[in-house]
Amino acid sequence: MEQTLRIGNGATVAHWPGQERPEACRKPARLIFWLALGDHGSIVRRMVHKLLLGLATAAFFTGASIVLGDDVEPGFTALSDGKTFDGWKSSIDHPDTWKIEDGAFVTRGQTAHLFYVGDLAPFTNFDLKVDVMTDHGANGGIYFHTKYQEKGFPKSGFECQVDNTHSDWKKTGSLYDVVNVAKSPAQDDKWWTQEVIVKGRKVTVKIDGEILLEYTEPPGAQPGDYTRKLAYGTFALQAHDPKSVVRYKNIRVKRLD
Numbered sequence: 001m002e003q004t005l006r007i008g009n010g011a012t013v014a015h016w017p018g019q020e021r022p023e024a025c026r027k028p029a030r031l032i033f034w035l036a037l038g039d040h041g042s043i044v045r046r047m048v049h050k051l052l053l054g055l056a057t058a059a060f061f062t063g064a065s066i067v068l069g070d071d072v073e074p075g076f077t078a079l080s081d082g083k084t085f086d087g088w089k090s091s092i093d094h095p096d097t098w099k100i101e102d103g104a105f106v107t108r109g110q111t112a113h114l115f116y117v118g119d120l121a122p123f124t125n126f127d128l129k130v131d132v133m134t135d136h137g138a139n140g141g142i143y144f145h146t147k148y149q150e151k152g153f154p155k156s157g158f159e160c161q162v163d164n165t166h167s168d169w170k171k172t173g174s175l176y177d178v179v180n181v182a183k184s185p186a187q188d189d190k191w192w193t194q195e196v197i198v199k200g201r202k203v204t205v206k207i208d209g210e211i212l213l214e215y216t217e218p219p220g221a222q223p224g225d226y227t228r229k230l231a232y233g234t235f236a237l238q239a240h241d242p243k244s245v246v247r248y249k250n251i252r253v254k255r256l257d
Contacts, residue, residue, distance in 0.1 A: 076129070076252040079116055079235070080105065087118030093151040097239045104133075104249035107140060107239035114237045115148045116251075121234040125256035128196045128235065132162055133247045136188045139166035140246035141176065141238035144196055145231055155226050157233050160196050160205060162246055164188050173205045173212040178228055185212055199256050201230060 072078050079087060082103030090098050090112055097109030105114060123144070130142055139162065146157030161174040164184040170176060171184035173194065185207040186192040195206040201217040223229040237248050 072250075072252050073129075073254075076127075076254045077120065079118065079120070079251040079253055080249070082249060085114075087116060089115050089117045089148060091115070091148075091150055091152075094239075101247070102249075104131075104247040105237060106248075107138075107244060107246045109239065110242055111153075112239045113143070113149070113154060114239075115146070116235045117148060120253070122232045123198075123234065123253065123255070124232040125199050126197070127254040127256060129250070129252050130194050130237075130248055131191050131250040132186070132194050133191045134162060134164055134186075134188050135245040137165050137167075138188070138244035138246050139163045139168060139238075139240035140244060140248075141240070142194060142196065142248075143236035143238065144198065145229075145233040146236050147233050153226075153238075154236055157231075158203070158228055159238070160194065162194065162238070166240075166244065173207055175203060175205065175213070175215055175228075177226070179213050179215045181213065185210070193250075197256070198230065203230070 083100065085098070085100070088105075091114075094110035094112040097107055097112040098114050099106045099108050126144075128142070128144060132140070132142075134140065141159040141162050143154050143157050143159050146154045149155065158178065159176040161168075161170050161172055161176050161181075163171050163174075164186055165188055169182055170180045171182060172186045172192075173184075174181045186194075192208050193206075195204075195209070197204040197206070203215045203217075205212045205214075217230050221229055235251075235253075239246070
């Protein structure tokens with residue numbers, strides 16, 4: 001006669017006298033449905049085994065696709081490893097501002113800038129991508145065609161603004177004081193990809209793959225106190241002020257020379 005055995009959480013399994021007690025009863029934490037169906041039972045168990053194997057295989061490849069999705073795109077080179085400051089150098093005004101958290105450079109402190117000083121610099125024509133996330137009210141920036149500066153806001157090159165809800169009206173993606181955008185295409189507390197493409201005299205800014213602006217430098221343009229003139233140089237990240245928390249990660253570049 002079939003017996004019913006109770007296991008963890010009030011669940012039950014069928015058991016036939018003379019059979020070994022189901023594993024689920026020996027190890028209640030592992031719920032296994034024992035189907036005591038004679039010859040048909042072995043067929044069902046094989047089907048269940050194949051089903052579980054298929055689910056495990058699907059889970060494996062799903063996990064693999066996530067890992068592959070985090071890889072650098074073809075043609076791009078990573079400029080940060082997400083673990084160290086190798087290849088990067090902070091300005092000396094407030095170097096303790098910069099932290100590494102969950103693979104990202106994070107701003108937590110006074111005004112400071114983090115410059116790429118690795119072997120790949122300088123850059124002239126390139127496609128730069130940076131994943132960015134801001135806290136509410138934060139201000140930051142991504143500089144290009146710049147050079148290392150010990151203190152203050154970099155005067156060489158251009159700043160591509162990072163600002164969704166800060167009081168400064170020049171919002172995310174602006175080429176600061178060159179082409180200003182009044183409405184941010186990004187949101188605080190959500191990652192976005194900020195992309196700057198420089199080719200010749202043309203600069204293109206994209207947010208999550210969508211073109212935000214295109215700027216062509218006019219012939220005869222002259223540098224000012226803040227140069228904002230296309231030439232060549234390195235990249236830098238901005239920590240704007242103590243209330244601004246900005247995260248920068250997955251920094252990668254492709255040369256277009």
